[in-house]
Each structure stands twice: as C-alpha cells, then as structure tokens.
Amino acid sequence: MHRRAFLATAAAASATLSTSARVLADISKSSADLATPPIYKAVKWGMINTDGSVLDKFELCKRLGYHGMELVSPGGPTTAEARAATEATGMPVHGLVDMEHWGTRLSSPDAAVRDRGRAILEQALRDAKAYGGDSVLLVPGKVSGPEETHDHVWQRSITEIRKTLPLASRLGVRMLIENVWNGFCETPEQLRDYLDEIDSPWVGSYFDIGNVRKFGPSEDWIRTLAHRIVKLDVKDWGASNGFCKIGDGDVNWPAVREALREIGYSGWATAEVAGGGEERLADISERMDRVLRS
Structure with a gap:
C-alpha cells in the first residue's frame, strides 16, 4: 500500500486525529528551515538525563x-503528566516503544510467553492512544537457536501480530517493526517481504538508519522498503568505531537524504543514541539537523 493510501486508511479508522498528527500538521506550516518534505525531530524519553518535572523536560x-x-x-511519565506537558508546550508524544519485546518475545517457543508478549503489546497500543500517539515500536523476536530460528520468528510473530490488528485498527495506532541486530531480516528484501506477508496498513517499518549500516548501505534499504517506512530512528555506525555520534560513522547521509526524497518520506525522525544533559541533547539536535537537512 502506498504511503498516501496508508495514511488515508489510518486517518479514516480514527474518530479524531491523534495529538501527534495535529501538532505535526501545525509544525509543518512553520518549518521551512527543514528538508522538504518536512522531517520532524524527536527524542526518546530515556535519553533525557536531566532533573526536573515532566513539563521541564518537554520545555527543554x-x-x-x-x-x-x-x-x-x-x-515513563503518567498519561496526565505527558498530556499536560504536550498541551503546555505543543510537543506531542508521537509514539511509544514496547519495552518488553526483547524479554517477552512474540517469537518465543513457549506459547505462554507469546501470549504474555501479545498482551504487553496490546497494552502498549492502548497506552499510545492515551498519550495521543499513533505508533508502537516493536521488535518481533530474536533468532536464538534451533527452537527460535529465522522461520520461527517469521511465522510466530506474524501470528501474534495478526491477533492484535483489530485492536490497532480500533485505536488508530500502528505497530512499527524496527530493524535491529536480532538475527532476523538482515536484508532489505527479507524485511520487505515480511511486512508484505502481514499485509496490513496497521503494520509498517520503523526504519533504523544506523542499525542496517552493518549489513549494507542505508540508502539501499530505504529504496527497497520505500512506502513501508512510517518512522525513522536516527543513529550512526562505523566499521571502525561502532555506534558513534550521528555523522561520525559510515552512514552516507547525503545518499540517505536523496533516498528519503525519492520515496517521498515525511514524518518523525527520532534520535536513538546515548543521551545526557542539556549540552549533549543540544549536540544531538544539531547533528540531526546537519545530517537530515537537504
């Protein structure tokens, strides 16, 4: 499904636009300084290592x-705290990360573990809706041995994800698969085919630009995944320095920008790097501008 059709389907399924969508639309009217189509910068909650209230962190x-x-x-913060901070600052919560997907895996050989993993995912979908977000980042499993092979991860996770599709549709919240170092879908064609087998507008790619550099050029993955990419994680990686500061690794950022333009990407780009205090967060923001700006 092409991006425009995907977004139209998602919007039609929601009674009202999410806080994220409303604020994103407002930002786009005043973001001429960003690349066109616009890309919106976000930060993950665990990266903000500063004192103060939830509102203080949003304001910072x-x-x-x-x-x-x-x-x-x-x-994370309570729904009330986050909602109040969004209202005061215009900074939406665009989505959540399922924090239990590594330990309580949808690919586990134990059916009871898979059931718990699905229940955790369903709660994350509800939480995302409550915060005003429209996505949950999901790692679908891990290749760990003969009882959890690549084929097991593929089949078991798809079975569990399909069980959650009615809830995702009712809530208007998407499940976005992140590409990580879990032994699963280590080529863009594999991830493309995995998403296409699920074949739902409520499941897409949360594409991590730096994670794939170990396996091949990030821009090649972008072109192959194309309209399946719904959101971006931003990090860098180099063969000689591993995960490093954004812009200091082997990611070819001009080629990445060109590939994103080719697929017409516009949406959230969230830093996923080591966080810190104000100085560190300011440096991350500046680096994101540098690599994402046309």
Whole structure:
C-alpha cells in the first residue's frame, strides 16, 4: 500500500486525529528551515538525563529544537503528566516503544510467553492512544537457536501480530517493526517481504538508519522498503568505531537524504543514541539537523 493510501486508511479508522498528527500538521506550516518534505525531530524519553518535572523536560527539548517525544510502555511519565506537558508546550508524544519485546518475545517457543508478549503489546497500543500517539515500536523476536530460528520468528510473530490488528485498527495506532541486530531480516528484501506477508496498513517499518549500516548501505534499504517506512530512528555506525555520534560513522547521509526524497518520506525522525544533559541533547539536535537537512 502506498504511503498516501496508508495514511488515508489510518486517518479514516480514527474518530479524531491523534495529538501527534495535529501538532505535526501545525509544525509543518512553520518549518521551512527543514528538508522538504518536512522531517520532524524527536527524542526518546530515556535519553533525557536531566532533573526536573515532566513539563521541564518537554520545555527543554522544545528549546533545543525537537518537535516531539517518544515514550515507553510500560514506564515513563503518567498519561496526565505527558498530556499536560504536550498541551503546555505543543510537543506531542508521537509514539511509544514496547519495552518488553526483547524479554517477552512474540517469537518465543513457549506459547505462554507469546501470549504474555501479545498482551504487553496490546497494552502498549492502548497506552499510545492515551498519550495521543499513533505508533508502537516493536521488535518481533530474536533468532536464538534451533527452537527460535529465522522461520520461527517469521511465522510466530506474524501470528501474534495478526491477533492484535483489530485492536490497532480500533485505536488508530500502528505497530512499527524496527530493524535491529536480532538475527532476523538482515536484508532489505527479507524485511520487505515480511511486512508484505502481514499485509496490513496497521503494520509498517520503523526504519533504523544506523542499525542496517552493518549489513549494507542505508540508502539501499530505504529504496527497497520505500512506502513501508512510517518512522525513522536516527543513529550512526562505523566499521571502525561502532555506534558513534550521528555523522561520525559510515552512514552516507547525503545518499540517505536523496533516498528519503525519492520515496517521498515525511514524518518523525527520532534520535536513538546515548543521551545526557542539556549540552549533549543540544549536540544531538544539531547533528540531526546537519545530517537530515537537504
């Protein structure tokens, strides 16, 4: 399904636009300084290592140039705190990360573990809706041995994800698969085919630009995944320096920008790197501008 059709389907399924979508639309009217189509910068909650209230952290990130937040489930601030901070700052929670997907895997050989993993995912979908977000980042499993092979991860996770599709549709919240170092779908064609087998507008790619550099050029993955990419994680990686500061690795950022333009990408780009205090968060924001700006 092409991006425009995907977004139209998602919007039609929601009674009202999410807070994230409303604020993103407002930002786009005043973001001529960003690449066109616009890309909106966000930061993950666990990266903000500063004192103060939830509102203080939202205000700090807004001052540093971020447009939104990504929280976690379970954990993070209360819904009331986050909603109040969004209202006060115009900084939406665009989505959540399922924090239990590694330990309680949808690919586990134990059916009871898979059931728990699906229940955790369903709660994350509800939490995302409550925060005003429209996505949950999901790692679908891990290749761990003869009882959890690539084929097992593929089949078991698809079975569990399909069980959650009615809830995702009712809530208007998407499940976005992140490409990680889990032994699963280590080529863009595999991830493309995995998403196409699920064949739902409520499941897409949360494409991590840096994670794939170990396996091949990030821009090649972008072109292959194309309209399946719904959101971006931003990090860098180099063969000689591993995960490093954004812009200091082997990712070819001009080629990445060109590939994103070719597929017409516009949406959230969330930093996923080591966080810190105000100085560190400011540096991350500036680096994101540098690599994502046309």
